[in-house]
Amino acid sequence: MSSARMSTLASLRDTIRRLEAQTMPQCAERVALGHAGADATLQGGLLRGVLHEVFALETRQSASATGFVAGIAQRLAQQRSILWVQQEFAEAEAGALSMSGFVELGLDPRRLVLVRVPNAETALRAGADALACDALGAVVLELWGRAKAFDLVASRRLTLAAQSSGVSCVMFCTAAEPALSTAETRWVVRAARSLPGPTWEAWGAPVLDAELVRNRHGQTGRWIMEWNCDERIFHEPAADSQPLVSALADRSHQAPAPAGRLVAFKCAG
Numbered sequence: 176m177s178s179a180r181m182s183t184l185a186s187l188r189d190t191i192r193r194l195e196a197q198t199m200p201q202c203a204e205r206v207a208l209g210h211a212g213a214d215a216t217l218q219g220g221l222l223r224g225v226l227h228e229v230f231a232l233e234t235r236q237s238a239s240a241t242g243f244v245a246g247i248a249q250r251l252a253q254q255r256s257i258l259w260v261q262q263e264f265a266e267a268e269a270g271a272l273s274m275s276g277f278v279e280l281g282l283d284p285r286r287l288v289l290v291r292v293p294n295a296e297t298a299l300r301a302g303a304d305a306l307a308c309d310a311l312g313a314v315v316l317e318l319w320g321r322a323k324a325f326d327l328v329a330s331r332r333l334t335l336a337a338q339s340s341g342v343s344c345v346m347f348c349t350a351a352e353p354a355l356s357t358a359e360t361r362w363v364v365r366a367a368r369s370l371p372g373p374t375w376e377a378w379g380a381p382v383l384d385a386e387l388v389r390n391r392h393g394q395t396g397r398w399i400m401e402w403n404c405d406e407r408i409f410h411e412p413a414a415d416s417q418p419l420v421s422a423l424a425d426r427s428h429q430a431p432a433p434a435g436r437l438v439a440f441k442c443a444g
Contacts, residue, residue, distance in 0.1 A: 206250045208400075209408025216387065216396045217360070223251055224341040225359040226334045228389075231349045232363060237269040239383050240364040242280060244315060244347045246402055246409060249282050251343040252312025258305045260290045260298045265319035269349055280381070281404035286312075295322035299329050306336035306344055313343040321351045330356035353388065361389035367399050370412060380404070382412055 207220035214220050221227060227247070231240035248257050259272065266272075274284040292298045295318050302316040316333075318325060325346070334357045337344045346358065353361055363386045369379030381404075386397040401412040 206253070207408075208247065208250060209403070209406070209410050210398055210400050211411065212396065212398050213385070213387070213400070213409070216394050217390065218393055221247060221251060221343075222359050223253075223343050224337050226330060226337055226344045226346060226357060227251075228346045228348070228353065228356065228358040228361040230351065230353055230361070230363045231347075232352070232365075234268060234350055236365050237349045239366040239381075240347065240349065241269075241272070242381055242402065243362065243364045243383050243385060243400075244317075244345055245277065245280060245282060246407070248313045248315050248343075248345050249407060251345070252286070254286075255310070255312030256286045256288055257313045257315060258288045258290065258311055259315040259317065260292060260301050260305070261317040262295060262298050262319050263291050263293055265317050265349060266291065268319055279404065280402065281407045295324045299324055299333070302344065303332055303336050306333065306340055306342050309340045309342060311342050313345060315345045315347055317347045317349075318351070319349055321354075322348070325354075325356075327355050327357070330358060334358075358389060359391050360387060362386065363388055369401075380412075383409075385409075 204223045205218070205220040206223055207214045208217070229240055229244050229247075231237045248259075261272070272289060274287075277284045277287065290301060292301055298316050298318060302314050305311060305314045314337075325348075330346075333344050333346070336342075346356075353363075365384040365386075367382040367384040369382045381402040383400045383402070384397070385400050387395045389395065399412055400409040402409055
């Protein structure tokens, strides 16, 4: 290794140590998720211009984790475009992104730029280059499995690029275990049961089990979050998503519930 390269590497390491040692400025911009418990733990919300990680530990949880990633990327982007870099194997295993699905979540697919790449190394290079473009609001890197290329050095490179431009980076990994990185937050997302919605809707609102397993500047936690497609925020699920009729004061006894309604409620729940 040449002396010039060693000097550059030593300078980069010193810069990273200073960045990691310093306390977070009080004026750092945070974006609220909308969920009271999560926002309180995050001291107001997710930091912009840093690296966040989201994990779906199993393939069957990838759809729920994708919805969570889309939600936080939209919150972090703040009306600017989102670049979504997807490893081709992730699409082959978990399926392609659905633009109609983005619309149903209340998101604008016209603000989404999708890039497919053959491997994790190309995804990381594309993501690092994209983070230098401050016209973007967020960059999502979707990888499949344990990517050896995404190590501590690669995560530091993404963190420095995000801090320099102010563009948020979301690393989305499916069928992989978390590893050492410089991520500001790390989430493990699983599917949760939706409450039964109104009779004219086939499905309830999207509900997720979101566990914050790493928070560099605070505590961790785990919450059940419901995504509001109209307001485009997360919040706590309602106790019952359907309006209830008050019992009559002069009713001597409760009438038995129709058998069909009870069976339908159980199936919906």
